[in-house]
Amino acid sequence: MDGEVVQQDLTELFAQADQLTDIDGDTPGEKAALVEFLLALCYASGTYPTSAEEWQDWVQEGHPLDAVSSWLAEQPDDDWNLFHPERPLGQNSLLAPFIEEHGTGTAQLVIEHAGDYNQFADHHHLDHSKPLPAARAFRAMLTQHVFGLSGRARISGKATLGPTITYLANGRLGGRIRVLAVGQTLGHTLRLNLVPTSDDPRVLNLTWTEGPIERRGFEAKPPPRPVRGYADLHSSLGRSVLMRPAPGLDGEQAAVDRVLIGAGELLELDTQLHLQDAVMTETRTGETKPLWPSPTRDLWREAHALYAAVKEESGGLYARLAKLPRERGADRHPFDLLAVGLLSNKTTPIGWVTSVFPFAPGQAPALYQASLRGSEVAEHIARSLDRAAYAAWAITYPNPKPSDKKAQLARFDARGEQWKATEEPFHTLLLDVAEGAMVTDCMPGYVEWLVQMAREFLDARLDSLPKNGPGLRARAAARRSFEAELTSSRAPADLTALTAHKNGGA
Incomplete structure (x- = not known):
């Protein structure tokens, strides 16, 4: 050239x-x-x-x-x-x-x-x-x-x-x-x-x-x-x-x-x-290192760590972003935060992981709350789907071989579909908050969106069960387990608040 x-x-x-x-x-x-x-x-x-x-x-x-x-x-x-x-x-x-x-x-x-x-x-x-x-x-x-x-x-x-x-x-x-x-x-x-x-x-x-x-x-x-x-x-x-x-x-x-x-x-x-953009996180062993690409955890699930860096003015780029004044009268967020990483398996490149997070000056605390609460809800719904899969498995396979358990559980596990589908509502939640909406006003719609999707994905997984006695019992047990875990004492307040609202309205 x-x-x-x-x-x-x-x-x-x-x-x-x-x-x-x-x-x-x-x-x-x-x-x-x-x-x-x-x-x-x-x-x-x-x-x-x-x-x-x-x-x-x-x-x-x-x-x-x-x-x-x-x-x-x-x-x-x-x-x-x-x-x-x-x-x-x-x-x-x-x-x-x-x-x-x-x-x-x-x-x-x-x-x-x-x-x-x-x-x-x-x-x-x-x-x-x-x-x-x-x-x-x-x-x-x-x-x-x-x-x-x-x-x-x-x-x-x-x-x-x-x-x-x-x-x-x-x-x-x-x-x-x-x-x-x-x-x-x-x-x-x-x-x-x-x-x-x-x-x-x-x-x-x-x-x-x-x-x-x-x-x-x-x-x-x-x-x-x-x-x-x-x-x-x-x-x-x-x-x-x-x-x-x-x-x-x-x-x-x-x-x-x-x-x-x-x-x-x-x-x-x-x-x-030289690492002014790095989002520093702690590993399971207590080591502090920049956020890294993960093959098992989608990048959007780390949004709260990024917004926390701005909220806490943790230095570098994030300290400067935190001091930008909010633009009055702006009809949209003025810029995004683009996260990019190369995912690899040891020495083999697998592909790019990337996510775009909306940002508006002055909105970092609200965006942090939205991303944190949104992630907590998503994590608990995934946990509820995992429990539901186990409930269906326990009835469908009463005498399983240990070597078969993983594949048998996977038959009823809807977490993969749920995680993939959650990205859109999660980004919608962040975008609404970045453009001035209150987190408390956005969370009920977000939670309902995720819960409805989870029920549909679970039902699709349970459709493979036969229409006989054990199949009907397994289906009913999975649904009961999902609903019970969804609002258990471990559930985030945004999930229990939605259920309480519905029960009160009834």
Whole structure:
């Protein structure tokens, strides 16, 4: 991709930042990676607030980002050339002598297509050399830099740059949830996510072989290097990547047909400075760590932790959001909080987990209450469905084999359907509260919505029971168990309040 084209596209993007409502990205991870790169350009150009007070002014007044466009227009075209022979944008040209013999097809570049990083896994799909359009390859490369998983690279250290080039570390955002404040325009989004700093943050990583930063070698694993400001942080090269250009599918636009990927930079991150968006949670062992992607717990179920971070002004982004004044007369919430993470099974990427949470300045306490109470209700309804499944199982299978119990219980367990269906009413609850509704006014409708769904899902599971005596007893026992647990002493007040209201009305 010609440097002049990239430079021109970026210049126009910043010039129109307050007219654009979105940026191009095929996955949530790509969008987050693009925002990271654009933030780096803001810092590199000197376009950033220097204090929390100035940040607030920038956000409220819509401080223009024209200075980034002006800065970009003055930069050498070669700095932005994706296929420059000596300093390709975002890449390590030291890999050039090895790409013909040791490179693979483009699937390796795209996290979702790369497959298992285990060196003993089947990687035959990487031999396919289907070209990838240059713009798509650029976005995939940025995503690798920040989200790449740990594991063993498919590059020979002995035949290339050294033994430790095969040892991939987790990307800066790998293994945790990245939270971005997403505004009504791209410009709004960038201003919201700029961290105020009084230091000079202008060290930008455009390529591996040039610039003021001394890069690591690959003969031995080095210690993590200190971060040289926010431009460095957001543009750090988490992978050593090299892409081979090829004619595009239309014969004109450039494409990539071969890639080589090895270990990249290791950064020494400061939690307060460099993880300003992280939602800190406590593990079962008592360790405090940033919220991480979970294969068993949907991301929306963690909304209360995110809103709590704002309510408690826990630092970083959340302390600044808490101090934004409420917009009077606004007919909608002014921005959202986008949470993105890469879910993996050890060294195998599985897919992206993402959720969007509405936010309105001044509403953090109410949104925290809504999300907490909404989660508690959802958890208890799921627990009630679990008890109902057990009641049906105990009658249907009076003499089960222990090895069969799990599959037999699954026959009556409606929790999976319930959790999937709960996301919509949960987000509706948050959206209503973000737009000014009272939590106490919204909860009855939310609870009734969830309870009605749960009854329907349970009945659908029980439909498989025969219409004989044991089947009818199992069906009746499951329904009794569900209703009893729904309003037991362990039930949240919002559930018991709804039942009390109905009984009183009768």
